[in-house]
Amino acid sequence: MNDQWYHISRIGNFEARILWRSWLFRVFAILILSLLIFFDLFGVLGLAGSGSWPGRHIPGNIAYMNFFLFTVGQVIIASFLSADFLGREKKMDTTEVFYTRPVSNLQYVLGKTWGALMVFTGLNMVVMLLAMLVSLLSPDTTFVLATFFFYLLVYSLPSLLFILGFSFVLMVVVRNQAVTFVLVLGFGATVLFYLQNKHWGVWDFMGFYLPAQYSGFSGFSHLREIFMQRATFVLLGILGILLTAFFLPRLPGTRHRSVYLVIFSALALSGAVFLVYTTVSTGFKGQKLREQIRQQESLLPAWPESLIDSCHLNIHHRGDVLECEAILKMAHPQQSDSIRML
Secondary structure: OHHHHHHHHHHHHHHHHHHHHOHHHHHHHHHHHHHHHHHHHHHHOOHHHOOOOHHHHOOOHHHHHHHHHHHHHHHHHHHHHHHHHHHHHHHOOOHHHHHOOOOOHHHHHHHHHHHHHHHHHHHHHHHHHHHHHHHHHOOOOOOOHHHHHHHHHHHHHHHHHHHHHHHHHHHHHHOOHHHHHHHHHHHHHHHHHHHOOHHHHOOOOOOOOOOOOOEOOOEOOOHHHHHHHHHHHHHHHHHHHHHHHHHOOOOOOOOOOOHHHHHHHHHHHHHHHHHHHHHHHHHHHHHHHHHHHHHHHHOOOOOOOOEEEEEEEEEEEEOOEEEEEEEEEEEOOOHHHOOOOO
16 A cells, blocks of 8 residues: 555656646746736725725635636646646657556556646645735625635535546547647536536536525525535546546556456446436426426416505514514405506
8 A cells, every 4th residue: 555655646746846847837827826916906905996896795705706717727727737648758758668667557647646636736725825815905805714715625626636537538538639628628618608507517517607605694505516516526537537547558468457447437437427316306306396386376366365454563572582463454455456467
């Protein structure tokens, strides 16, 4: 076990160094952080006399918007860098060296994933600290600590894990970095502009249409639905990583692919299918309930049998109990009292 984790950690450390030295990643980090800083300075704090963003008054909304904007850029750059999964080794003519490596496919892919997660998680922490600082500096913003960790763990990281696994398995199957990048961006654009919240959000891997905003009165709502939706994409990301390890080629004479990859892939797929089925069935139940309510309301008479003419309330406060007495005066209207507009 220690040897396995040693190989994973070593591969992850080298992958993190390569990603950090990549000029593409550095340019992305500078651009997305500059965008967030401009939004926080001029949109939230209202510097230079600019109109402040009205949404800053909602508790936790600064953290929500920072991670909301950051997720878009994170998906783009993560899909491009993860599509470089095999392209970099092929370009440097080191593919055969990795195919005959003394570590298993799963250790190799997990190390690559661990390195990408370390780099992007560090960038997520910078975004979270920036949102915390702006929330503390803004005089009319309520600071809610739980929202920052909620959006980091439930909003941003599941999207990152899914896009890594999805890009990995596409790169291994398609074997073309440009085509993989176009397919991933095409899928993201389709979800963002067409699928949106259809089928109760089962396609929304970025979480754009989740009811994830924090309320100062009731906190987070629909937590069960949110956790199921995000857990679905976590399992799909794990499935992509396992399938990548299974389909990753090895030279003739090396050991066969592990049957455990097939078993764990089947378990991850089964869990994701179960969560999707639960989400869709819950949505259908809610749709059926609303239809029943509409049908019951259609059975109500067109004309009310009685109307409240006056109401007088007597309220008495007795310790921890409120006693209320209501005196109603009812009237029975006639159809001639009203004019029905068609």
